Amino acid sequence: MHLNESPFPPAPAVVEAMQRAAAGLNRYPDHDGSELIAELARRTGAAPDHIVIGSGTNELLYASADISLDQGDEAVAPVPGFPTYAKTITMRGATHVGVAVRKDGVVDIEATLKAVTPQTRLVFVATPHNPTGGLLGMADIELLVRELPEHLLLHFDEAYYEFGRHAGGPESLPLLARRRGPWIATRSFSKAYGLAGARVGYGITSSRELADAYRKIRINFSVNAVALAAARAALDEGGHLAELLDHTAAERGRLAQGLSALGFQPLPSAANFVTVVTPRPAAEIAQGLRAKNIFVLPFPWPQTPGALRITVGTRQDTDAFLAAIRSVMGA
Incomplete structure (x- = not known):
């Protein structure tokens, strides 16, 4: 992700x-x-x-x-x-x-x-x-x-x-x-x-x-x-594109909501990913997820412990990610 x-x-x-x-x-x-x-x-x-x-x-x-x-x-x-x-x-x-x-x-x-x-x-x-x-x-x-x-x-x-x-x-x-x-x-x-x-x-x-x-x-x-x-x-497969866009918006919302509940601060996103400001060092959280075979992108964010960018995946990906990050955060 x-x-x-x-x-x-x-x-x-x-x-x-x-x-x-x-x-x-x-x-x-x-x-x-x-x-x-x-x-x-x-x-x-x-x-x-x-x-x-x-x-x-x-x-x-x-x-x-x-x-x-x-x-x-x-x-x-x-x-x-x-x-x-x-x-x-x-x-x-x-x-x-x-x-x-x-x-x-x-x-x-x-x-x-x-x-x-x-x-x-x-x-x-x-x-x-x-x-x-x-x-x-x-x-x-x-x-x-x-x-x-x-x-x-x-x-x-x-x-x-x-x-x-x-x-x-x-x-x-x-x-x-x-x-x-x-x-x-x-x-x-x-x-x-x-x-x-x-x-x-x-x-x-x-x-x-x-x-x-x-x-x-x-x-x-x-x-x-x-x-x-x-x-x-x-370019001729408009229905396939529409399904992907609808799915992305729905799962993007689920990711943001789940992360908010854990103390993360989601940034407004119009892309196929969610970026959140983290309550603990972002690199540390990313490493914890990596140990569970889930990959996300950590990067610096001014005057905070950092940020994570998480790609929107399937519904199963969202479920697995939220379960893993709850574990990493001790929630």
Whole structure:
């Protein structure tokens, strides 16, 4: 319960599409993912030449740093945040400027804007945010789009997009389209579509020129034929997606309620995990759970013993986790 994977396999039709694609693995895949991109364009309203694919959204996070950063530049990212942000920035020889998230776990847009300098070339913003689950509202996104300087690239990370929309979050693309400077919004098939092992994600960009920049630096055939077939088929399995989203919301609530009863402080989450501030050292609790073969992610949280991020699993996973943590806490 520490990697934010789907607890359920892909829809049967997706597995069948993968099996059919496997029969042709002697041939290279479509490097551009034309069929997948055409369907994404139809569903999002974005122009096909504004959309890029990648081996998970991780490839596109690295690409944003490659496109925008040189030594001596600065990049702003939320803290705590997805580790790839800091990694990509430092690998380019740029300075990582961390901005603490709000107490409710949402990315602090006002503080992010204040952290921007003339040396800033890249800003990462995530919603729902990992590892807290915090969801940006429309006013936050509008402020970001309106006030963020045009000289930098905005990477709007929506790896948990489907969960955020299910929780009532705004559709970001019409808001991002108002930005004058360059932007990319990245989304993943790893979480809500249950394709973490296939590694496929995509980005919607502000212009064909920016999309071309991502395409120019992509590794050849980085998204394999089986992954492309899976992603395309998954888009047609709306019922499977809806069931997963409903299940996640219900089990997320059960986890939060059970942990609250034990003295933990859940942060509001719109993702497929729950993050709680712990009453005892988070690493100690995580170690106790590990001894029971249950894995969660501990991380620091300011002026507290720490926090735990717990992925939503099956109902049985929730039951096992709550029983184990009651034992670890001596309850």
